[in-house]
Amino acid sequence: xxxxxxxxxxxxxxxxxxxxxxxxxxxxxxxxxxxxxxxxxxxxxxxxxxxxxxxxxxxxxxxxxxxxxxxxxxxxxxxxxxxxxxxxxxxxxxxxxxxxxxxxxxxxxxxxxxxxxxxxxxxxxxxxxxxxxxxxxxxxxxxxxxxxxxxxxxxxxxxxxxxxxxxxxxxxxxxxxxxxxxxxxxxxxxxxxxxxxxxxxxxxxxxxxxxxxxxxxxxxxxxxxxxxxxxxxxxxxxxxxxxxxxxxxxxxxxxxxxxxxxxxxxxxxxxxxxxxxxxxxxxxxxxxxxxxxxxxxxxxxxxxxxxxxxxxxxxxxxxxxxxxxxxxxxxxxxxxxxxxxxxxxxxxxxxxxxxxxxxxxxxxxxxxxxxxxxxxxxxxxxxxxxxxxxxxxxxxxxxxxxxxxxxxxxxxxxxxxxxxxxxxxxxxxxxxxxxxxxxxxxxxxxxxxxxxxxxxxxxxxxxxxxxxxxxxxxxxxxxxxxxxxxxxxxxxxxxxxxxxxxxxxxxxxxx
Amino acid sequence: xxxxxxxxxxxxxxxxxxxxxxxxxxxxxxxxxxxxxxxxxxxxxxxxxxxxxxxxxxxxxxxxxxxxxxxxxxxxxxxxxxxxxxxxxxxxxxxxx
Numbered sequence: 001x002x003x004x005x006x007x008x009x010x011x012x013x014x015x016x017x018x019x020x021x022x023x024x025x026x027x028x029x030x031x032x033x034x035x036x037x038x039x040x041x042x043x044x045x046x047x048x049x050x051x052x053x054x055x056x057x058x059x060x061x062x063x064x065x066x067x068x069x070x071x072x073x074x075x076x077x078x079x080x081x082x083x084x085x086x087x088x089x090x091x092x093x094x095x096x097x098x099x100x101x102x103x104x105x106x107x108x109x110x111x112x113x114x115x116x117x118x119x120x121x122x123x124x125x126x127x128x129x130x131x132x133x134x135x136x137x138x139x140x141x142x143x144x145x146x147x148x149x150x151x152x153x154x155x156x157x158x159x160x161x162x163x164x165x166x167x168x169x170x171x172x173x174x175x176x177x178x179x180x181x182x183x184x185x186x187x188x189x190x191x192x193x194x195x196x197x198x199x200x201x202x203x204x205x206x207x208x209x210x211x212x213x214x215x216x217x218x219x220x221x222x223x224x225x226x227x228x229x230x231x232x233x234x235x236x237x238x239x240x241x242x243x244x245x246x247x248x249x250x251x252x253x254x255x256x257x258x259x260x261x262x263x264x265x266x267x268x269x270x271x272x273x274x275x276x277x278x279x280x281x282x283x284x285x286x287x288x289x290x291x292x293x294x295x296x297x298x299x300x301x302x303x304x305x306x307x308x309x310x311x312x313x314x315x316x317x318x319x320x321x322x323x324x325x326x327x328x329x330x331x332x333x334x335x336x337x338x339x340x341x342x343x344x345x346x347x348x349x350x351x352x353x354x355x356x357x358x359x360x361x362x363x364x365x366x367x368x369x370x371x372x373x374x375x376x377x378x379x380x381x382x383x384x385x386x387x388x389x390x391x392x393x394x395x396x397x398x399x400x401x402x403x404x405x406x407x408x409x410x411x412x413x414x415x416x417x418x419x420x421x422x423x424x425x426x427x428x429x430x431x432x433x434x435x436x437x438x439x440x441x442x443x444x445x446x447x448x449x450x451x452x453x454x455x456x457x458x459x460x461x462x463x464x465x466x467x468x469x470x471x472x473x474x475x476x477x478x479x480x481x482x483x484x485x486x487x488x489x490x491x492x493x494x495x496x497x498x499x500x501x502x503x504x505x506x507x508x509x510x511x
Numbered sequence: 512x513x514x515x516x517x518x519x520x521x522x523x524x525x526x527x528x529x530x531x532x533x534x535x536x537x538x539x540x541x542x543x544x545x546x547x548x549x550x551x552x553x554x555x556x557x558x559x560x561x562x563x564x565x566x567x568x569x570x571x572x573x574x575x576x577x578x579x580x581x582x583x584x585x586x587x588x589x590x591x592x593x594x595x596x597x598x599x600x601x602x603x604x605x606x607x608x
Contacts, residue, residue: 105581108592109591110586110589110595111585111586113570113583114568115566115568116524117553117568119521120560120568121553124558125557142566146567
């Protein structure tokens with residue numbers, strides 16, 4: 001197939017969300033692809049979705065050939081996704097070829113034969129719906145029906161070649177016994193398919209993690225490695241391509257207010273419109289308050305905002321906001337705000353991501369807040385969490401939405417958490433909220449760790465929280481090591497000398 | 512007892528022709544006077560093939576007597592065909608009915 005490298009093979013966009021992105025445009029057209037996976041990995045669903053999406057998005061007819069499950073079962077199984085295959089059969093968009101063995105029937109073999117009968121039936125079905133797509137579900141089930149595996153392999157090869165000549169793109173599903181090792185049981189892939197896709201369903205830290213890998217696309221460029229996917233009632237399979245998302249860096253210089261005037265000042269006049277801001281701090285340092293200010297600023301600017309709550313209920317969030325004089329409920333009524341509270345444990349991270357993406361695409365907010373992001377850490381493996389964070393923040397950036405996400409640090413004083421290390425590269429601004437033990441008192445300090453593309457104050461500033469919210473005061477002077485959690489003090493004289501050296505105006509050290 | 516048989520073939524391939532000839536011989540020698548054979552070319556009549564769920568061709572379907580039986584292949588293995596059709600060569604005529 002070396003000649004195929006010289007020209008680009010035409011693609012057939014599948015319409016399966018995320019899939020075409022991962023395989024650079026779709027399945028190679030008029031070729032056959034094997035989708036292999038263990039029981040319950042989603043092979044049949046993917047094949048059915050390939051067919052259904054073909055009709056739905058491209059008005060391409062399809063044929064399904066089933067070797068194992070009865071057509072009635074297959075149709076029933078995908079009904080829960082809202083796919084009415086019966087209706088599409090009536091409308092002559094989809095045709096069925098039932099190739100399941102009758103129960104109790106055993107074929108007596110008395111002489112030479114081939115599977116031309118099956119081929120003729122598929123061809124007839126394809127003609128009747130002007131098909132562009134064919135799925136052969138569970139080809140492995142064909143083998144036990146006949147004593148000669150070689151013959152079945154050869155015949156499958158002939159069928160695949162015959163269907164290609166009719167300009168049909170073929171998806172065959174095949175069961176694997178385990179996640180690693182050989183692709184299928186009968187060596188079909190060696191003969192039949194130009195393209196092999198593997199679906200996996202692994203248990204990782206007590207969570208199911210579904211992945212898809214394009215093992216080979218003959219003569220075609222595709223993304224390497226495994227991609228997470230999820231199955232849900234609305235879209236069926238959605239693949240969440242991670243590295244396929246292009247990283248678009250902030251290009252705007254429009255600023256938005258954080259809702260705290262002093263903080264805007266420290267950042268040189270507010271946050272960039274399409275930036276991701278991470279607020280990191282221990283419990284009780286005022287992260288949710290910062291979020292509340294930020295949402296309030298959005299409401300006052302007449303911008304739409306979504307607040308994703310993962311630790312507190314909507315009642316708690318609105319009550320807290322009310323105690324700071326901010327009316328979340330009113331803003332929800334006027335359609336500026338949507339509060340969405342989902343506890344991280346209720347579903348997998350892939351599903352959370354899918355839901356959040358849907359909420360964002362549906363509500364089209366200018367700002368999004370996630371309080372807190374770190375609560376999701378325990379809802380999946382380290383790796384899925386990392387993918388979750390990166391994919392979510394990339395989505396926000398892609399849509400040019402300002403994102404404020406909070407991270408709860410495990411230690412009261414100092415410290416860093418996984419969230420910080422995962423997303424520090426993708427965030428544009430990191431704001432640390434820290435407890436500071438000073439002269440036997442717990443006080444709070446705020447620092448801007450980084451802010452991309454602009455000057456910002458490097459001071460660690462003290463802040464107070466009262467009934468009106470957060471107030472940022474002056475910088476701590478004469479103390480080192482606040483961020484590490486072990487502050488040390490300088491002698492007053494030295495301190496004064498130093499501050500004289502660097503600041504012109506005298507500083508008041510006590511508020 | 513009437514044997515109602517259907518032979519599914521795909522066009523005039525060598526498999527098809529051999530199956531036709533083998534079936535003719537078996538019927539003439541074993542079922543003379545009590546068989547009906549319908550030959551169905553799947554290429555011309557795919558709907559009937561759907562009905563019988565034909566995958567392999569040639570396939571001989573015994574519709575009657577019941578139960579329905581399927582015999583796959585060009586019927587060159589005479590013993591197996593007779594077994595599949597429940598015709599016992601040693602017995603002069605199946606009189607038990």
